[in-house]
Amino acid sequence: MTGEPGAREEALVQRVVASFTGASSPRLEELLTSLTRHLHAFVRETRLTEAEWAAAIRFLTRCGEVTDANRQEFILLSDVLGISMQTITVNDAAAGDATEATVVGPFFTEGSPRVPIGGDIAGGAPGRPCWVEGTVTDTGGKPVAGARIEVWEADDDGFYDVQYGDGRVAARAHLFSDENGRYAFWGITPVPYPIPDDGPVGELLAAAGRSPMRASHLHFMVTAPGLRTLVTHIFVRGCEYLDRDSVFGVKESLIKDFAVQPAGAATPDGRVVDGEWTRARFDIVLAVDQVDRCM
Structure with missing residues (x-):
């Protein structure tokens, strides 16, 4: 082998980058060449050892082994590294007073049951009843009728x-x-909980001395024709994990009051609740749809 180590390393980077010039689109070439440069820069900066490289391969293999239809360990890894939130941040351009987005998380599923306005999403899940209500409008203040609101x-x-x-x-x-544009439903009052930490991502957090806890939250995905799909949460004001959410998903505008109502307090729809319940308001503002860049 000849030449200085740095020159040999850089020559390899350039050969790999050049290999992508036949990519099927300019965008794909941009993504692959940028990824190559950043990954090689990481290896060169940290002087990554072969043993460390092998450990990383084993870690990623294990992430794949525990991923199934109900658990996405790679999304979890993206979440705890802040990559999910960074992707949202660079794509969630300011659009008037549109509601801010946050991570989808690993537990969204298709085919949820439909409930009417004022219906109960709990389905027997344990928890303190919570009434959630609000409106869906566009950034011009026009009510959005027929918006599909997924909650989990x-x-x-x-x-x-x-x-x-x-x-x-x-x-x-x-x-x-x-x-x-109005919506309302009964759910359960959000509580803090740990992300699944019985797999490789949990081991990574433990090794790094980080908590797996998520701040108390309720997920939303809101879609309407011509408007940008919104994936977001609302968080419970006063939760002890707001400033150390394990996936960095908390935004100030999404922190809401979940006001505690005493036992026997009248409910908005006349429902009889045994014990205390809470209520929260979340007015949703959707931005005009934007065309995503395609490969």
Whole structure:
């Protein structure tokens, strides 16, 4: 081998970059060449050892082995490294007073049951009842009728329905806004919980001395024709994990009051609640749709 180590290293980078000049689109070439440069820069900067490289391959292999239809360990890894939130940050350009986005998380599923406005999404999940209401509008203030509102959350024990493995569907549903953009539903009051830490991502957090806890939150995905799909949460004001959410998903504008109502307090729809309940308001503002760059 001849030449200085740095020159040999740089020559390899350039050969790999040049190999992508026949990519099927300019965007794909841009992504692959940029990824190559950054990954090689990491290896060169840290002087990555072959043993460390092998450990990384084993780690990623294990992430794949525990990923299935109900658990996405790679999304979890992206979340705890802040990559999910960074991707959202660079794509969530300011558009008037549009509601801010945050991570989708690993537990969204298709095919949730539909409930009417004022319906109950809990489906038997344990937790303190919570009334959530609000409106869906565009950035011009016009009500959005017929917006599809997907909602899902963990139960009082800190688990999503899919984590039980028995086929239950609970604390998960969708509904549609009315002609005035209004929506409302009963759910359960969000509680803090740990992300799944029984796999490789959990081991990574433990080795790094980081907590797996997520701040109390309720997930939303809101879609309407001509408007940008919104994936977001609302967080419970006062939760002790707001400033150390394990996936960096908290935004100040998404922190809401979940006001505690005493036992016997009248509910908005006349429902009889045994014990205390909470209520929260979340007015959703959707931005005009933007065309994504395609490969």
